[in-house]
Amino acid sequence: MNERREPVPAKDVALEDIEVELFVRALRLRHGYDFSQYAPASLKRRVLQLARALEAHTVSALTARLLHEPGLLSVVLAGLSVPVSEMFRDPDVFRALREQVFPVLASYPQINIWQAGCARGQEVYSLAILLEEAGLYERTQIYATDFNEDALTQAQEGIYPSKEAQLWSRNYLAAGGSHTLADYYSARYEFIKLDQRLRRNVIFANHNLVTDEVFCEAHLVLCRNVLIYFSDPLQDRTLALFRDSLVRGGFLCLGTRESLDFAPSSIDFTAVETASRIYRLGPRTAVRD
Amino acid sequence: MATPQAIVIGCSAGGLTALEALFAALDPALPQPIAVCCHTGSSTVDLLCELLGDHARLPVVEAREREPLKGGVIHIAPSGYHLLVEASRRFSLSVDARVSFARPSIDVLFESAAEAYRDALIGIVLTGANSDGAEGLRRIRQLGGLAIAQDPADAEQSAMPQAALDLAGADHCLPLAAIAPLLNRLCLP
Numbered sequence: 001m002n003e004r005r006e007p008v009p010a011k012d013v014a015l016e017d018i019e020v021e022l023f024v025r026a027l028r029l030r031h032g033y034d035f036s037q038y039a040p041a042s043l044k045r046r047v048l049q050l051a052r053a054l055e056a057h058t059v060s061a062l063t064a065r066l067l068h069e070p071g072l073l074s075v076v077l078a079g080l081s082v083p084v085s086e087m088f089r090d091p092d093v094f095r096a097l098r099e100q101v102f103p104v105l106a107s108y109p110q111i112n113i114w115q116a117g118c119a120r121g122q123e124v125y126s127l128a129i130l131l132e133e134a135g136l137y138e139r140t141q142i143y144a145t146d147f148n149e150d151a152l153t154q155a156q157e158g159i160y161p162s163k164e165a166q167l168w169s170r171n172y173l174a175a176g177g178s179h180t181l182a183d184y185y186s187a188r189y190e191f192i193k194l195d196q197r198l199r200r201n202v203i204f205a206n207h208n209l210v211t212d213e214v215f216c217e218a219h220l221v222l223c224r225n226v227l228i229y230f231s232d233p234l235q236d237r238t239l240a241l242f243r244d245s246l247v248r249g250g251f252l253c254l255g256t257r258e259s260l261d262f263a264p265s266s267i268d269f270t271a272v273e274t275a276s277r278i279y280r281l282g283p284r285t286a287v288r289d
Numbered sequence: 290m291a292t293p294q295a296i297v298i299g300c301s302a303g304g305l306t307a308l309e310a311l312f313a314a315l316d317p318a319l320p321q322p323i324a325v326c327c328h329t330g331s332s333t334v335d336l337l338c339e340l341l342g343d344h345a346r347l348p349v350v351e352a353r354e355r356e357p358l359k360g361g362v363i364h365i366a367p368s369g370y371h372l373l374v375e376a377s378r379r380f381s382l383s384v385d386a387r388v389s390f391a392r393p394s395i396d397v398l399f400e401s402a403a404e405a406y407r408d409a410l411i412g413i414v415l416t417g418a419n420s421d422g423a424e425g426l427r428r429i430r431q432l433g434g435l436a437i438a439q440d441p442a443d444a445e446q447s448a449m450p451q452a453a454l455d456l457a458g459a460d461h462c463l464p465l466a467a468i469a470p471l472l473n474r475l476c477l478p
């Protein structure tokens with residue numbers, strides 16, 4: 001039990017960090033994707049995991065392949081991007097959107113919603129369903145963006161493993177859905193496919209929060225569990241981007257465990273529903289308590 | 290090891306009872322931050338924090354992203370997120386895939402904390418019915434930290450501390466009741 005080897009020397013751990021840093025630089029210099037402002041601990045995990053999955057013995061070996069193999073970029077981006085979510089993840093948040101945000105959105109003749117970092121689209125379809133049931137979808141335009149082209153393609157297809165359907169159906173009901181989730185998908189073999197009519201007012205587009213700018217005027221921005229991967233300065237920059245994209249009194253919805261305590265730009269937002277991390281642009285404009 | 294600067298604890302099935310007993314016996318003057326990953330299966334850790342708070346003589350809070358680890362405070366990993374410690378010794382969260390079927394995963398917390406604190410970290414694996422935490426404990430030992438496993442014979446569920454012992458070994462393998470006295474001895478100035 002008490003046998004122990006000599007600890008790994010500090011320089012060996014530092015070497016791994018140097019390799020990750022060089023990988024990140026190579027990705028930026030060769031392909032233009034900048035991960036240098038991502039929170040280091042989870043980024044390192046993902047890079048090491050990618051190296052293992054691609055059977056590269058070291059991160060440096062992975063870096064060499066990233067530089068020379070044209071096909072590797074999409075695999076790397078998929079490995080580094082925000083992973084799969086659920087439909088109606090955190091049902092209380094969707095309930096809060098429906099009960100507190102939708103009534104305000106209803107006052108606009110045309111509603112623009114930006115789903116930033118939409119990954120494989122689970123939340124886009126969730127939102128479309130709730131808007132449909134609230135009678136708002138006809139006059140809504142959803143912009144669903146991600147930097148990962150493969151994820152966008154999958155999001156457009158709206159095909160998911162059917163083993164997810166049970167949990168998602170429960171989430172849907174807990175979120176206050178008025179039908180059953182099965183009304184919105186067809187099941188075949190091991191997959192479900194979301195009703196493609198739900199896509200009619202969605203524009204899927206490539207947008208990178210790290211490097212791209214404002215592209216729409218939104219009444220609601222949803223960006224859940226994306227900023228948790230960003231360093232403080234990048235989180236703040238992205239918040240400013242959301243601020244500049246929102247109309248006066250527009251809404252921002254973040255992940256339920258996200259903190260704005262270290263983001264100076266958060267001063268522009270007022271919490272509407274703290275537990276659901278729903279904010280409104282502009283001071284003291286709370287909808288209701 | 291160096292003077293301990295942080296403590297990380299992992300547990301699963303049977304964890305609540307074990308943590309209650311452990312925290313009740315910890316000296317309230319302990320200056321180190323404590324971070325806990327406990328698989329609960331519920332959607333929040335509000336109740337867990339409350340229950341542990343009734344027994345602990347140190348404050349028990351849910352760990353928040355970007356917050357520095359605070360000395361003398363017990364931080365609980367939120368449900369549904371991996372909890373990581375950055376080199377800056379602040380918390381971060383991720384919703385990356387489950388590790389060892391778990392999110393939060395003990396391995397993720399331990400491995401990141403090991404890199405942040407190196408030989409100034411104490412890692413503890415308590416009762417549980419899976420093998421999460423074994424890799425993490427190994428990493429803690431690799432980087433010179435101190436590893437404690439609950440004696441499997443004493444644990445409500447023996448699989449987790451046994452897996453940790455098999456893979457990582459430990460500097461101390463103790464019944465639960467002996468762990469708090471050891472921590473008080475190692476950690477008080």
